[in-house]
Amino acid sequence: NLAVGERTSENIKIDLGAAHFNNSEEASERKVQTFDARGRDLLTGLPKTITISAPEIAEALQDQVEGILGAIKACLENTPPELAADIMDRGIVMAGGGSLLFGLDGLVSEETGMPVHIAENPLSAIVVGAGKVLDNINLLKRVDISSK
Structure with a gap:
């Protein structure tokens, strides 16, 4: 029961965050x-320091990771067959800050059976x-954007 600031929260995610922690080999890969924190x-309102571990953070992130996996699977289920074949051959490219979460690329690959790549510059991609x-707004017309 510790309230931390955004910067501390982000540092914890970057330093300890993981999509999953199944074995000690994965744990030893972490610096x-x-x-x-x-x-x-x-409870007391007083300043406090606690020590947290990578497996604890992986557990805390589990719902978000499952949400990401669910969204990827839903997207793949709605993908036209010809595009699905290309994705199977070339793989999935992940972008954004979440793509840098330790082990997420491997987990997505494991769950989808497809190769997964992280964009060259994921934070700006x-x-x-x-x-x-x-620049070419007509491209947007080719994309199906809906909330279900």
Whole structure:
């Protein structure tokens, strides 16, 4: 029960975050095994430091990771067959900050049976792509955007 700031939260995710932690080999690949998080104890209101581990953070991120996997699977289920064949051959390209979550690329590959690649510049790839769509707005008409 510790309230932490956004910067601390982001540092914890970057240093310890993982899509899953199934074995000690994965744990040993991490440079950082624990993190001393400083924040405010929600019970006492006083400043407090706790030590958290990578498996604890992986568990905390599990719902979000499952949501990402569900969205990818739903997208693939709605993909036209000819495009699905291309994706099977070339793989999935992940972009954005979430793509950098330790082990997410491997988990997506494992769950979909497809190769997974991380974009060359994942933090800026989404903005660059959006800019390209705005440069040619007709491309957007070819994309099915719906909330179900």
